[in-house]
Each structure stands twice: as structure tokens, then as C-alpha cells.
Amino acid sequence: MPSIRTAYTVVISGASDTIPAPGNARPGDVIHVFQGVDEGSVGQMGISGGPAWSSPYDLTPIPGQFVTKVHRRMITSSEPDEYEVTQAPGSVGVATVLVVRDASSSVVIAGESLEAWDGGLDGVATPGANPAFGSGSNLDVRVSYAFGYGNTDWDDPSGYMPITSGNTGYVAAHVAARALYSSSPVGPRTFETDGYVAGSAGYTLIFSQGEAVPPPPPPPGFTPGLGISPYRYTAHDLLTGDYITDVELTNVHFDRRIGEPGTFSAMIPLANPVQAAKARKIVPRKSSDLSTGPGRTTIRIWRDGDLWGEYWLHGARPGRSRRGTETITLRGSTLDAYILNTQMDLPINFTGEQFANFRALLAHLQGDFHADIGLALTSGSSSVIRPLTAQPEDRRTHGAIITAYAREAGENGFEFYCDPRISGTSVDRRIVVGAPRIDTGVVHLFEESPRGGSIVERSEEIDALRAGTRMLARGGTPETTDATQSAVPTVSTWVEATAHYEAGWPRIDRVIDHPLQSTDSGTLDDFAARWINTFAGALRVHSVTVVLGKKTTLTPSSLGDQVRRKIVSVWHPYIDGEVSFDESQRLLGIGITPISRMSGKEEAQLILEEPTL
Numbered sequence: 001m002p003s004i005r006t007a008y009t010v011v012i013s014g015a016s017d018t019i020p021a022p023g024n025a026r027p028g029d030v031i032h033v034f035q036g037v038d039e040g041s042v043g044q045m046g047i048s049g050g051p052a053w054s055s056p057y058d059l060t061p062i063p064g065q066f067v068t069k070v071h072r073r074m075i076t077s078s079e080p081d082e083y084e085v086t087q088a089p090g091s092v093g094v095a096t097v098l099v100v101r102d103a104s105s106s107v108v109i110a111g112e113s114l115e116a117w118d119g120g121l122d123g124v125a126t127p128g129a130n131p132a133f134g135s136g137s138n139l140d141v142r143v144s145y146a147f148g149y150g151n152t153d154w155d156d157p158s159g160y161m162p163i164t165s166g167n168t169g170y171v172a173a174h175v176a177a178r179a180l181y182s183s184s185p186v187g188p189r190t191f192e193t194d195g196y197v198a199g200s201a202g203y204t205l206i207f208s209q210g211e212a213v214p215p216p217p218p219p220p221g222f223t224p225g226l227g228i229s230p231y232r233y234t235a236h237d238l239l240t241g242d243y244i245t246d247v248e249l250t251n252v253h254f255d256r257r258i259g260e261p262g263t264f265s266a267m268i269p270l271a272n273p274v275q276a277a278k279a280r281k282i283v284p285r286k287s288s289d290l291s292t293g294p295g296r297t298t299i300r301i302w303r304d305g306d307l308w309g310e311y312w313l314h315g316a317r318p319g320r321s322r323r324g325t326e327t328i329t330l331r332g333s334t335l336d337a338y339i340l341n342t343q344m345d346l347p348i349n350f351t352g353e354q355f356a357n358f359r360a361l362l363a364h365l366q367g368d369f370h371a372d373i374g375l376a377l378t379s380g381s382s383s384v385i386r387p388l389t390a391q392p393e394d395r396r397t398h399g400a401i402i403t404a405y406a407r408e409a410g411e412n413g414f415e416f417y418c419d420p421r422i423s424g425t426s427v428d429r430r431i432v433v434g435a436p437r438i439d440t441g442v443v444h445l446f447e448e449s450p451r452g453g454s455i456v457e458r459s460e461e462i463d464a465l466r467a468g469t470r471m472l473a474r475g476g477t478p479e480t481t482d483a484t485q486s487a488v489p490t491v492s493t494w495v496e497a498t499a500h501y502e503a504g505w506p507r508i509d510r511v512i513d514h515p516l517q518s519t520d521s522g523t524l525d526d527f528a529a530r531w532i533n534t535f536a537g538a539l540r541v542h543s544v545t546v547v548l549g550k551k552t553t554l555t556p557s558s559l560g561d562q563v564r565r566k567i568v569s570v571w572h573p574y575i576d577g578e579v580s581f582d583e584s585q586r587l588l589g590i591g592i593t594p595i596s597r598m599s600g601k602e603e604a605q606l607i608l609e610e611p612t613l
Contacts, residue, residue: 001179002103002139002207005029009096009166009173012037015089018082021049022075022099028210028426029075030103033083034096036068036145036171036201040088045069049083051076051376052363059113059145061199066115066147068201073372074105074241077423078379094166094173096143100207103139105240108206112188115199120148123155123192124174126202130185138180139207142189146172150195157189180206210242231594232302233266235282235292238312238338238373241427244292245281247299249330254301254309255591256556257607258417258438259403261337262589264299264311270318270326283316283328299332300420300427307427308556308592310420312338335375335429336418340399342371343392350388353381354414355433357388358402365398374429375418382435384412404515410530411436419557438560439586444553446546449568456603457545458567464538468510469497473528476517492524497536505537542585542608547601554590554604561587563608585609 005026010019012035025031033053035045042058051073058069085095112127124144131138142160151172156162160176167173174191186206231252235244249266256262268279284293297313315331342365350357359377366372386409390401406414414435420427432438448455473492497505514527544565548554554561564584568574572581589607 001137001209002100004139004141004163004177005099005101007096007098007164007175009094009164009175011092011166011168012085012087012095013092014087016084016086018084019095019097020082021079022097025075025079025099026101027075027077027423027428028101030100030105030107030207030210031073031075032098032100032107032205033071033085034068034098034143034145034173034203035071035085035087035093036066036096036147036173037087037091037093038147038168038171039065039091040067042067042069044086044088046086047071047083048363049080050078051374052359052366052372054366054369054372056369057109057111057203059111059201059203061113061115061147061201066113066199066201068113068145070109070203072107074374074426075099076376076428092168093171094145094168096164096166096173096175098141098143098163098175098205100139100141102210103207104210104242106208106237106242108204108208110204111202113199113201117198121146121197121200123190123197124200124202125188125190126204128185128187129204129206131180131183131206131208137209138183139177140180140186141175141177141205141207142191143203143205144174144176144191144193145201146174146193146195146197147199147201148172148196151193151197153194155192157191160189230304234300234302235313236298236300236310238296238298239370241298241374241429244297245278247278247282248275252301253591253593254311254556255589255605256309256334256417256419256559257589258415258559259406261340261418262309262311262334262556264309264313264330264332264334266299266330268328268330270328276326279328282313283318283330294331298335299330303555303594304550306555307420307422310335310427310429334418335373335420336399336416336431338373338399339365339375339402340397342398344390344394344396344398344401345392347391348389352385354384354386354388354405354409354435355380355382357386357405358414358416358431358433361388361398361402375431376429377416377431377433380433382414382433384409384414384435386412408515408518408527410527415560417559419559421557432559434560437586440558440560440562442553442558442561443564443584444558444561444587445564445566446544447566454546455544455565455567456547456601459543461541461543462538463541464508467535467537467539468508469500469505469536470507470509471495471528471532472509472511473514473524473531474511475514475524476519478519490519490521490524492521492528495525495528495532497532500537540610542610544606544608546604546606548604556590556592559587559590563587563606 053071110127110129126142163175165174233247252266254264301308311332313332317329416433447453475490562584567581585608591605595602
């Protein structure tokens with residue numbers, strides 16, 4: 001059952017102040033920070049520290065004078081020592097910190113504000129609310145803000161226990177709570193105080209029983225051969241992460257890639273009513289059922305107790321074959337696909353370090369409660385300062401903006417991919433970043449020879465039309481005030497692959513578009529030079545399929561590691577008694593196909609980087 005882990009109040013003053021973070025909080029706890037100040041506006045109030053906060057509610061009893069705002073998120077494994085709060089310059093107020101454990105992140109919150117300069121109020125009215133969750137293991141919390149004088153003693157209604165109180169002399173806050181052993185609606189409650197109340201803001205929060213990370217399946221007592229490892233698939237809510245059900249899947253394939261979302265595909269067999277009933281928990285039969293379904297559901301993949309990925313389910317196809325077999329085909333992507341589907345609707349102008357700008361962009365998006373899926377960057381800095389700006393009229397998504405921003409600076413840019421990890425009883429939806437690239441230095445060895453080996457298939461795609469020996473970078477079109485002048489994009493100078501020319505290569509021209517459509521000729525020249533240095537001649541893309549053992553060092557979290565291959569074959573023979581192919585390449589992408597009736601092995605398809613000349 002949910003319970004309060006800690007609660008405390010802190011007086012805050014001035015345009016910026018700090019409050020201590022809860023030292024005893026644990027990952028997966030739900031934290032709310034309430035702000036109540038004596039002047040200013042909601043837009044001047046905010047909080048920072050740790051992952052992005054959402055602000056689901058605010059109340060303004062008297063605009064410009066009595067203002068309250070609520071901030072919330074989940075506690076993570078890397079909390080700062082303190083949080084910074086902002087408000088109107090010269091204002092004074094009370095911040096209330098509330099941390100609840102064993103609770104779902106889907107919190108019912110309702111509010112009510114009153115104003116009565118003449119005669120005052122008897123206390124603070126908190127509204128009724130509908131728990132709307134489960135079987136009645138709920139927690140009813142009431143947060144009261146009184147604006148006036150002398151509000152130091154509070155009289156709680158029957159059944160409510162006082163938790164914490166604070167007072168500046170003009171702004172007073174009080175928290176009380178009770179266990180709620182029912183899922184029936186709760187009524188309004190008034191919390192009386194001994195002072196004069198000119199305005200009030202009352203909040204009612206109903207916390208339901210949370211769902212911890214489901215325990216992983218136990219490994220089998222005996223596992224013969226390669227590629228046999230227990231998999232488990234669980235469905236969760238996208239916004240909250242709450243557990244929905246286990247899912248039986250077949251024909252599963254999932255992948256991850258640096259710099260772009262990975263994909264997921266699978267099938268749900270509907271062989272009996274039990275399977276069908278469970279499938280309806282994640283794919284509703286009718287469009288009027290908004291409780292679940294593609295768009296608001298994720299699939300988590302567990303291998304031998306380890307989390308191997310979380311995929312946003314955005315497509316499903318129930319159907320029946322001519323043979324009479326009913327199935328549901330699922331389609332999904334890693335969680336970074338979500339930011340490719342949210343339009344940037346307010347201007348941004350971040351001028352700091354590029355990772356900090358990335359974090360600011362996520363906070364900009366996830367400040368909207370309906371877009372807060374808990375994405376957060378891993379810690380660290382690239383030490384590269386460069387601006388990130390965009391306008392709503394650009395009609396670009398947050399994902400498109402950050403992808404172009406990461407790539408356009410070349411060696412001063414960065415790489416990223418989504419890599420969720422277990423943290424305590426919750427899952428941190430983290431984004432791994434690295435500048436200028438993700439390169440861990442970890443090495444995985446795979447071998448192939450006439451006697452066998454772990455490499456079961458390989459190919460090397462060589463394509464001169466995707467590279468070239470002469471490059472031109474094309475940017476954006478400068479604005480002009482001359483209506484008679486035609487709009488022409490800015491371009492770089494041509495750059496040539498000198499070593500290829502000297503070796504006898506012909507001229508093969510490529511025109512490449514700059515990701516951010518720069519109109520600066522120097523920027524375009526640098527961009528073209530980086531391309532010719534990296535992709536001159538014929539582009540080579542290596543694809544390798546390896547078989548995985550039950551215990552493997554290679555996982556979907558291995559992107560950026562080095563894959564060393566030692567190959568002996570007709571194409572790569574021994575030369576002077578030595579293996580002619582013994583190379584290490586960086587892992588850019590990995591696709592996993594779990595063991596199935598169609599294949600007796602668990603396989604990983606690896607996309608490797610061609611070393612730069």
C-alpha cells in the first residue's frame with residue numbers, strides 16, 4: 001500500500017532559492033513539490049534539479065498575489081543534493097516536499113481555490129476526488145495553503161493525521177493524510193486554522209498501489225547448447241511506466257541503433273480465449289476503449305532477468321489468415337521515437353554546453369504533463385559550447401531538431417541512443433550520450449573458421465554511389481529583400497579525395513545536404529571536408545550475424561563497444577601462417593532474434609562501423 005516516505009516544508013524567498021532534496025528517497029518513489037508564494041505569477045514559478053519535472057496543476061486564488069504551483073516526477077538513482085526553485089523577485093512563500101513510496105505514478109490530483117478578503121475564510125477547502133484505481137489500497141493526501149495572518153495551528157478532520165506544516169507569517173502550508181481502504185469517491189474536506197485566511201488553495205491527491213518491476217523469470221535448471229535463454233515480455237503504460245500484464249509473443253525481433261530509433265516487431269497468437277483476453281489488455285477491440293492500446297503502451301523485454309529494452313508500441317494488426325489462424329502483429333520503436341512525434345510549438349534558444357542544451361530540450365518537451373515519459377540523459381558534459389535554436393514555424397519535431405543538432409557539428413557534435421536500465425524497483429528511461437562519438441573501448445571477440453565459430457553469417461556492402469570522390473555541401477537559402485532576385489541555396493566549395501585521384505579513381509560527384517540548412521559558407525566547407533575524409537571512394541557497410549550463448553557479454557546496451565572478428569575462409573585465407581582478417585570495428589547497431597521454433601539459435605545481427613582512412 002502507498003505510504004509517505006518523507007514530507008517537509010521550507011521557506012523560500014527571492015527570485016531563486018534552494019530546497020534540500022529528500023535524502024531517504026528511493027528510485028521509483030513519487031515526489032511532489034508544492035510552491036505557494038505571496039506575489040507573482042505561475043509563469044515565474046519553476047523547479048530544476050535531476051530529470052525534467054512536470055507541472056500538472058496550479059491554483060491562483062488572487063492573480064498577482066496568491067499563487068500556487070505543483071511539480072512532480074519519479075525519484076531516480078541520481079538525485080542531486082538540492083533543488084532550485086524560482087519565483088517572482090521579492091516574493092516569499094513555502095515549498096512543501098512530499099515523497100510517497102510504493103505508489104503508482106498515475107496520481108489523481110484535484111484542486112480548489114477560494115478568495116475572501118471581506119470576513120475571511122474558516123480554513124482551506126480541499127475538493128473531493130475519485131480514486132479510479134484498483135481495489136482500494138490507496139492513500140488520501142490533502143495539501144492546504146492559507147494566505148493571510150496567524151495561521152499556525154490546524155484542525156484536521158477526523159481520520160486525517162498531520163504530516164508537516166510551515167509558515168512565513170503570511171503564507172502557511174499544511175499536509176495531512178489517511179489510508180483509504182476503498183476505491184469509492186472521497187468527499188471534500190475543510191482544514192480549519194486559527195488565523196485569518198484571505199485566500200486559499202487546497203489540493204487532494206489520491207495515490208494508488210504501485211507496480212514494481214515484475215520479477216524476472218527464473219533461469220532453467222539445465223540449458224543445453226547455445227542460444228537458449230528465457231525471455232519475458234511485459235506491457236506497461238507509456239506515461240507512467242505502470243505494469244499492465246505479461247504478453248506471450250512469437251516471431252520477435254528487436255534492434256537498437258546509434259543516432260536513430262530502434263524497431264520492434266512480434267506476433268501475439270490467439271489460439272484460445274485466455275490468450276485473447278490477455279491480448280485485449282494491450283490492444284483493445286474497439287476504438288472507443290481508450291484505456292490501453294498502441295500509442296500509450298510499451299513492451300519491456302527481459303532476458304534471463306536483465307532488461308534488454310523498452311519499446312513504444314505504436315502499431316498493431318489483428319487479423320485472421322486463410323487457414324483460420326487469428327493473430328495480432330505488433331510494431332514498435334525505442335522510446336526516442338516518441339520525441340520524433342512531438343512538434344516543437346514554442347521557440348527555443350539554448351546557449352550553453354550541448355549536452356545541457358539537449359537536457360533543456362527534453363525539459364522543454366516534458367514540462368507538458370501529457371508528454372512527460374521520463375526521458376533523461378546520462379550524466380556528464382562534452383565541454384562544447386554551441387547554441388541550439390529553433391522556431392515553431394520551422395514545423396520540426398523535437399527529435400528532428402536534436403538529431404540534426406547532434407550531427408551537423410561533426411567532430412564537435414555527439415551521438416546518442418535510448419538505453420533503459422533497472423534502478424531499484426523502477427526503470428530509468430535514460431539516453432546515453434557521447435561526444436564526439438560513443439566509444440566505450442570494451443571489446444567482444446567473435447570467430448569464424450572452417451572448424452566452426454560464433455559467426456554464422458556476414459556480408460560487406462560496397463557502394464561507390466553512396467560515397468564518391470568529390471563532395472559539395474548544400475545549405476539553406478538566405479533571406480533576400482529583393483523580390484526580383486531568385487532564391488539560391490548556399491553551397492560549399494567542392495572538396496576532392498586526393499588520395500583516390502592519385503590512385504587512379506575517376507571523379508564521382510556527390511551533393512550532400514547540411515542537417516541544419518546552414519547558410520554559412522565556412523560551416524558548409526567544414527561539413528563537406530568531414531564527409532570526404534570519412535566516406536571517400538566506395539562506402540562499405542559491414543553486417544554480421546552471430547549466435548549468442550546463454551551468458552553473453554554482448555547486449556543491446558553494447559552500442560559503442562568494439563567488435564573484434566577473426567575470420568579464416570576462402571575469401572580471407574591464412575597469409576604467411578597468420579589470420580588475414582583480424583579487425584575491430586565499433587558497434588553501431590544490434591538486432592536480436594530470440595530463439596524460436598523456426599530457429600534453434602538466438603542470434604544477434606551487428607552493424608559495424610567502417611574505420612576512417
